Amino acid sequence: MEFCPNCANLLLVESASRGRELRFFCPTCPYIFPIKHTIVRKAPLVRKEVDDVLGxxxxxxxxxxxxxxxxxxxxxxxxxxxxxxxxxxxxxxxxxxxxxxxxxxxxxxx
Structure with missing residues:
Protein backbone atom coordinates (compact mmCIF):
# COMPACT_ATOMS: atom_id res chain seq x y z
CA MET A 1 0.00 0.00 0.00
CA GLU A 2 1.20 3.44 -0.86
CA PHE A 3 -0.13 6.71 0.52
CA CYS A 4 -0.27 10.17 -0.98
CA PRO A 5 2.49 12.44 0.40
CA ASN A 6 0.20 15.48 0.02
CA CYS A 7 -3.10 14.38 1.60
CA ALA A 8 -2.29 10.92 3.09
CA ASN A 9 -5.04 9.11 1.15
CA LEU A 10 -4.50 5.62 -0.21
CA LEU A 11 -3.05 5.71 -3.72
CA LEU A 12 -4.79 3.71 -6.44
CA VAL A 13 -3.20 2.09 -9.50
CA GLU A 14 -4.15 2.87 -13.09
CA SER A 15 -2.75 2.28 -16.56
CA ALA A 16 -0.97 5.23 -18.15
CA SER A 17 -1.98 6.57 -21.56
CA ARG A 18 -0.23 3.85 -23.65
CA GLY A 19 -1.62 1.02 -21.55
CA ARG A 20 1.72 -0.65 -20.69
CA GLU A 21 2.89 1.65 -17.94
CA LEU A 22 1.30 1.77 -14.52
CA ARG A 23 1.13 4.65 -12.11
CA PHE A 24 -0.18 5.48 -8.68
CA PHE A 25 -2.72 8.28 -8.48
CA CYS A 26 -4.49 10.00 -5.64
CA PRO A 27 -8.30 10.06 -5.96
CA THR A 28 -8.60 13.37 -4.06
CA CYS A 29 -5.67 15.49 -5.20
CA PRO A 30 -3.65 15.72 -8.46
CA TYR A 31 -0.69 13.64 -7.17
CA ILE A 32 0.61 11.03 -9.69
CA PHE A 33 3.60 8.71 -9.22
CA PRO A 34 4.79 6.60 -12.21
CA ILE A 35 5.70 2.99 -11.37
CA LYS A 36 9.02 2.21 -13.09
CA HIS A 37 10.04 -0.95 -11.23
CA THR A 38 8.61 -3.59 -8.92
CA ILE A 39 7.91 -2.26 -5.45
CA VAL A 40 8.50 -4.72 -2.62
CA ARG A 41 8.25 -4.00 1.08
CA LYS A 42 8.61 -6.64 3.74
CA ALA A 43 6.90 -5.98 7.05
CA PRO A 44 7.77 -8.42 9.83
CA LEU A 45 4.81 -9.82 11.71
CA VAL A 46 4.80 -8.65 15.31
CA ARG A 47 2.76 -11.05 17.39
CA LYS A 48 0.67 -9.71 20.22
CA GLU A 49 1.42 -10.84 23.73
CA VAL A 50 -1.49 -13.01 24.85
CA ASP A 51 -2.86 -12.68 28.35
CA ASP A 52 -3.60 -15.91 30.16
CA VAL A 53 -7.38 -15.93 30.54
CA LEU A 54 -7.27 -18.28 33.52
CA GLY A 55 -4.89 -16.08 35.51
Whole structure:
Protein backbone atom coordinates (compact mmCIF):
# COMPACT_ATOMS: atom_id res chain seq x y z
CA MET A 1 0.00 0.00 0.00
CA GLU A 2 1.20 3.44 -0.86
CA PHE A 3 -0.13 6.71 0.52
CA CYS A 4 -0.27 10.17 -0.98
CA PRO A 5 2.49 12.44 0.40
CA ASN A 6 0.20 15.48 0.02
CA CYS A 7 -3.10 14.38 1.60
CA ALA A 8 -2.29 10.92 3.09
CA ASN A 9 -5.04 9.11 1.15
CA LEU A 10 -4.50 5.62 -0.21
CA LEU A 11 -3.05 5.71 -3.72
CA LEU A 12 -4.79 3.71 -6.44
CA VAL A 13 -3.20 2.09 -9.50
CA GLU A 14 -4.15 2.87 -13.09
CA SER A 15 -2.75 2.28 -16.56
CA ALA A 16 -0.97 5.23 -18.15
CA SER A 17 -1.98 6.57 -21.56
CA ARG A 18 -0.23 3.85 -23.65
CA GLY A 19 -1.62 1.02 -21.55
CA ARG A 20 1.72 -0.65 -20.69
CA GLU A 21 2.89 1.65 -17.94
CA LEU A 22 1.30 1.77 -14.52
CA ARG A 23 1.13 4.65 -12.11
CA PHE A 24 -0.18 5.48 -8.68
CA PHE A 25 -2.72 8.28 -8.48
CA CYS A 26 -4.49 10.00 -5.64
CA PRO A 27 -8.30 10.06 -5.96
CA THR A 28 -8.60 13.37 -4.06
CA CYS A 29 -5.67 15.49 -5.20
CA PRO A 30 -3.65 15.72 -8.46
CA TYR A 31 -0.69 13.64 -7.17
CA ILE A 32 0.61 11.03 -9.69
CA PHE A 33 3.60 8.71 -9.22
CA PRO A 34 4.79 6.60 -12.21
CA ILE A 35 5.70 2.99 -11.37
CA LYS A 36 9.02 2.21 -13.09
CA HIS A 37 10.04 -0.95 -11.23
CA THR A 38 8.61 -3.59 -8.92
CA ILE A 39 7.91 -2.26 -5.45
CA VAL A 40 8.50 -4.72 -2.62
CA ARG A 41 8.25 -4.00 1.08
CA LYS A 42 8.61 -6.64 3.74
CA ALA A 43 6.90 -5.98 7.05
CA PRO A 44 7.77 -8.42 9.83
CA LEU A 45 4.81 -9.82 11.71
CA VAL A 46 4.80 -8.65 15.31
CA ARG A 47 2.76 -11.05 17.39
CA LYS A 48 0.67 -9.71 20.22
CA GLU A 49 1.42 -10.84 23.73
CA VAL A 50 -1.49 -13.01 24.85
CA ASP A 51 -2.86 -12.68 28.35
CA ASP A 52 -3.60 -15.91 30.16
CA VAL A 53 -7.38 -15.93 30.54
CA LEU A 54 -7.27 -18.28 33.52
CA GLY A 55 -4.89 -16.08 35.51
CA UNK A 56 -1.58 -17.82 34.83
CA UNK A 57 0.34 -19.81 37.42
CA UNK A 58 -1.11 -17.78 40.31
CA UNK A 59 -4.59 -19.15 39.58
CA UNK A 60 -3.37 -22.74 40.12
CA UNK A 61 -1.76 -22.08 43.56
CA UNK A 62 -4.62 -23.00 45.93
CA UNK A 63 -6.69 -25.46 43.90
CA UNK A 64 -7.79 -28.98 44.83
CA UNK A 65 -6.66 -32.27 43.32
CA UNK A 66 -8.84 -35.06 42.01
CA UNK A 67 -8.46 -38.53 40.55
CA UNK A 68 -8.49 -38.12 36.78
CA UNK A 69 -6.17 -39.56 34.15
CA UNK A 70 -3.93 -37.15 32.26
CA UNK A 71 -4.44 -37.61 28.50
CA UNK A 72 -0.75 -36.93 27.83
CA UNK A 73 1.17 -38.96 30.44
CA UNK A 74 -1.58 -41.13 32.04
CA UNK A 75 -0.80 -39.81 35.55
CA UNK A 76 -3.73 -40.48 37.90
CA UNK A 77 -4.00 -37.12 39.71
CA UNK A 78 -4.63 -33.60 38.47
CA UNK A 79 -5.36 -30.17 39.88
CA UNK A 80 -8.71 -28.73 38.87
CA UNK A 81 -10.75 -25.53 38.93
CA UNK A 82 -14.25 -24.79 37.72
CA UNK A 83 -15.13 -21.56 35.94
CA UNK A 84 -18.44 -20.35 34.54
CA UNK A 85 -17.45 -19.35 30.99
CA UNK A 86 -20.85 -19.73 29.33
CA UNK A 87 -24.26 -18.36 30.22
CA UNK A 88 -25.75 -19.11 33.63
CA UNK A 89 -28.03 -21.89 32.37
CA UNK A 90 -25.01 -23.86 31.05
CA UNK A 91 -22.85 -26.08 33.29
CA UNK A 92 -19.47 -24.87 34.56
CA UNK A 93 -16.31 -25.76 32.66
CA UNK A 94 -13.70 -27.79 34.55
CA UNK A 95 -10.06 -27.05 33.83
CA UNK A 96 -7.40 -29.63 34.75
CA UNK A 97 -3.63 -29.47 35.13
CA UNK A 98 -1.62 -32.65 35.53
CA UNK A 99 0.02 -32.87 38.97
CA UNK A 100 2.99 -34.88 37.68
CA UNK A 101 6.28 -32.93 38.00
CA UNK A 102 7.35 -34.07 34.53
CA UNK A 103 4.12 -33.20 32.68
CA UNK A 104 1.92 -30.25 33.84
CA UNK A 105 -0.35 -30.71 30.78
CA UNK A 106 -3.57 -28.65 30.86
CA UNK A 107 -6.96 -29.60 29.43
CA UNK A 108 -10.64 -28.89 29.98
CA UNK A 109 -13.97 -30.68 30.18
CA UNK A 110 -17.41 -29.30 29.57
Missing amino acids: GEKAWKNVDRTRVTCPKCSHGLAYFMQIQIRSADEPMTTFYKCSSKNCSFQWREG
